[in-house]
Amino acid sequence: MAGEDMWAKLGRIDPRILYALLVIVLIIPLFTPVGLPIPVTSQTRKIYEAVEKLPPGSVVVCSMDTSGAAWGENGPQAVAILNHLFQKPLKIVVVGFETDGPMLGQQALLQIEKGEKKYGVDYVNLGFVAGGETARAAFGRDIHKLISKDFLGNSIDKLPIMEKVRNAEDFALFFTFTSLISAVEMYVRQLHAPYKTKVVAAIIGLGVPSVVPYYNAGQVFSILSGSLGAAEYELLTKMPGEGVRLSDALSLSTLLVVACIVVGNIAFLAARTRGKELKR
């Protein structure tokens, strides 16, 4: 193969080859874990330590502002955090301000070991509240006036856990599991600014750079970054799960993307130096 032809062919590689390579690098770690070390970031450790230091009986809210599409990243995060919360003597409130939220929250609740915690006494799923930012503001102000029944149809006034959960001043920590940067911004405006609520953004990896300015300004307490954040949290709680399993696939697929960028650019530059730009 002549040199010029080789670079031209490399530049026009069949995308199906790339797709096949991606499938292979995603499947291999499921059967043969590589086990690359997962360093724990200061942001993830901050969340873990905050949960550890919460006084018994503290109220932690987990808002599932996510969707089925983002559940691949938000799911492992939610399970890792809920596993930790359920090990502590805390009161856990699950709610959702996006339509999929409560169903996904319920899915996460079904996956975790609840120990002796009882529904309605130690934890509750309040279901979906429509209204976007308005609903979030109303939630922070007075939950009992906003929501009358939980996800299972029980009157929340009859649930013991809700006796001490009335508004945002009762929240020791507030988690949002989301793919939406706007959801985090709404909590900054409606919960952190008026009530100084500690908002933790458990967001998909793609959204992290947009949330960092709020974190650096102290408006977001901390950030759990995508499935890698879930893996870090699982290691801290010594309960490896989906996040750790996904981390090898994440590493190998990232390497493949970087390799594609490098090879694609070598082919492009080689063609350009020959005065022949490759067709895209």
Added chain:
Amino acid sequence: MSVLKRREIAVFLTALAGIAVIADYFLKVPTINTAVADLLRWGVILASFMLLWGTISMLRVHAEVIRKKTPNQWYYSVWLVFLMVVFVAVSLIGGLAGPSSRWIYDNIYVASSSTYYSMLGFYMISASYRAIRARSGEATLLLVVAVVIMLMNAPVGGAIWEGIPALGKWIVDVPNTAASRGYIIGLAIGAVILGMRTFAGRERGYLG
């Protein structure tokens, strides 16, 4: 024109509600605080009603497509309406948290939704090969930053070179934060101006 249709009334009510919500944020006046709490609940009730309205509207649109047997489209509408009716019926009979609606949701909706989202991975791998090219100095800088951030977000980044996570964190913390703050502040000022124009009745696009 009827007095009830006059736009001034809508503008006045909008301004009144908006100013009350802003006043509530800064003032501890029980009358305002209670009124605004009610306003927020009204907002939530309206949003819930709009969801129902949206569902009815969607059913009407698809019913029309089915009635006209629009080529290459009507059978998708039949499928959509069928699934909607099935899911609503199952949820009403067994409850939203019941095993049947859970099964449909977990095994059909979440699975297909995740699959659809995962397709992005294939577009990304193709784009990384064909589109991310060092065509100029700026493009090269973007390419290098993209690679560093990608490697930072995977354990393999630190394994390749331990400086990658630190470099990535610096990029996110410093240049990214600086640029983001610029547009966040710009957006906020724009929102304040838009709010003032709306209260003054000079912005009437929302009235339709």
